[in-house]
Amino acid sequence: MRIGVVGVGRAGNALTDALLADEDARGVEYVAEAVAIDTDAGDLNSLDRVDEQRRHLLGAVHTDGEGTAGDAKLAAEIVREERPELQAAVDAIPVGSVDATVVIAALGGGTGAGVAPAVVDLLTQLTGTPVYTVGILPGVAEVGGDGGATGVSDGPKRTDDAVAGDHADRPLSSNAAGAVRALSAASDDLLLADLDVWRASGAPYTPAWDRLDTDLTTRLGSLFAAGETDAPTPERILDASELHNTLGAGGVSAVGSASNAVENGRREGLVGGLLDRVTGADGPAVDEGEAVSVATNTTRKALTHRLSLPCDLTSASRAAVVFHAPPAWLSRRGLERARSLVEEETGVPEIRWGDYPDPTAEEFRVTVLVTGVDRADRLAALRPDEFDA
Incomplete structure (x- = not known):
């Protein structure tokens, strides 16, 4: 965007x-x-x-x-x-x-x-x-x-x-x-x-x-x-229109994020980086089960750890997720499981999502946006006539 x-x-x-x-x-x-x-x-x-x-x-x-x-x-x-x-x-x-x-x-x-x-x-x-x-x-x-x-x-x-x-x-x-x-x-x-x-x-x-x-x-x-970003090509793009649709709920939103360190397998230095580009290396072979586990655990943490506005997640009306990691860690099955987890925790029936493949990344990061929130203790204290605790 x-x-x-x-x-x-x-x-x-x-x-x-x-x-x-x-x-x-x-x-x-x-x-x-x-x-x-x-x-x-x-x-x-x-x-x-x-x-x-x-x-x-x-x-x-x-x-x-x-x-x-x-x-x-x-x-x-x-x-x-x-x-x-x-x-x-x-x-x-x-x-x-x-x-x-x-x-x-x-x-x-x-x-x-x-x-x-x-x-x-x-x-x-x-x-x-x-x-x-x-x-x-x-x-x-x-x-x-x-x-x-x-x-x-x-x-x-x-x-x-x-x-x-x-x-x-x-x-x-x-x-x-x-x-x-x-x-x-x-x-x-x-x-x-x-x-x-x-x-x-x-x-x-x-x-x-x-x-x-x-x-x-x-x-x-x-x-x-x-x-x-378009290089490497994402599995799915969370573009401006999808962000607009997520934020289109109006009202109040919150954003959470979490990360886990992962091995990206890239060689260091100018020569190593050049060899990676020439050979098309995109990181280490990653066990599918481990990729799924990292995706779901990081997503669960993003929903609970330092959400920008602590709130009742089930009061959100829309949500979007971005997965940012080395390409080898972006398992389709892992991303689908993680998206389903957000759906379960929020009750939002359709979660918009996109991935951000980054060969230089040294972590698997998940960013979750929840919108249309109407139950949060802090908002209830500021505006008791308009928001539920």
């Missing part, structure tokens, strides 16, 4: 930067254009991969370029006053040549909660292709001043922007509740990631942000890149 990406706020822009790095690492082009929007000049300047011409600072008159201090109402006011600048930012997305546009934001801070809904609104007016949002929910114990848990400071805040002064203890859940409501209504799909999934019990939040960046980027990259 070819996508345009719009990062909003510190965390959204960090993930946008990370997606560009993931694209480079895979050698598969799936990001057509990337834009960064923020109210903090320092955060914009810290980006490595988003083109400087695609970085847009909002609200400098109100904030002196130092962020909104967690004030979503101030961010919304900035949007109203600087709508032309926001329009110029989203105009950089080549909406006529992408399959979808993805807006990424942390929903607990002021910039993400206040600006992301306006970005989605503008994009839906510009394009007939879907607009999806990736939203990061703040940790339950995360507080505004330091990003730490229950007052435990762990360095610069990642939710969006530093909160200071009278708002140092501002709960982030109220921002997140409003943003979830607005984005689930405006977006074609809202994929959520709960920061607490990546936080060890009682630990500070900064390491959790780092783990979330790495894991979520890998999961999104696996989904978007799956339909863009």
Whole structure:
């Protein structure tokens, strides 16, 4: 799937930067254009991969370029006053040549909660292709001043922007509740990631942000890149239309992933790699039973281990799976068994799936997308009138 990406706020822009790095690492082009929007000049300047011409600072008159201090109402006011600048930012997305546009934001801070809904609104007016949002929910114990848990400071805040002064203890859940409501209504799909999934019990939040960046980027990259690779030829392609159909359930989605190390049998070095290409070597002979076992065990783990939004899987209405591994490990029987496992665990009657043969891979990775979720404890806490626990 070819996508345009719009990062909003510190965390959204960090993930946008990370997606560009993931694209480079895979050698598969799936990001057509990337834009960064923020109210903090320092955060914009810290980006490595988003083109400087695609970085847009909002609200400098109100904030002196130092962020909104967690004030979503101030961010919304900035949007109203600087709508032309926001329009110029989203105009950089080549909406006529992408399959979808993805807006990424942390929903607990002021910039993400206040600006992301306006970005989605503008994009839906510009394009007939879907607009999806990736939203990061703040940790339950995360507080505004330091990003730490229950007052435990762990360095610069990642939710969006530093909160200071009278708002140092501002709960982030109220921002997140409003943003979830607005984005689930405006977006074609809202994929959520709960920061607490990546936080060890009682630990500070900064390491959790780092783990979330790495894991979520890998999961999104696996989904978007799956339909863009054609060498070696996949058994089945999960293309843009199938992803659209999966995400077409609307509402809220979650993504899980897991991996197991496997032997790829590739020779190291320039000479070894050249010999592999000349001889057509595609890896070691793999026992069929072992391939089936790895596929099913990894899939089971992907459904239970660090799902981006812990939820009742049986409340999902649609699902899709990507299998990324060395070609020799992509046993048709193993993939079918794994797909059937997702069907059993979710109750979704038709699971869309695709494989991503990668001779350089050293692991068997499974990425599972579940959409139309309507039973999740975290959502019930944020929006008790709309979601079941």
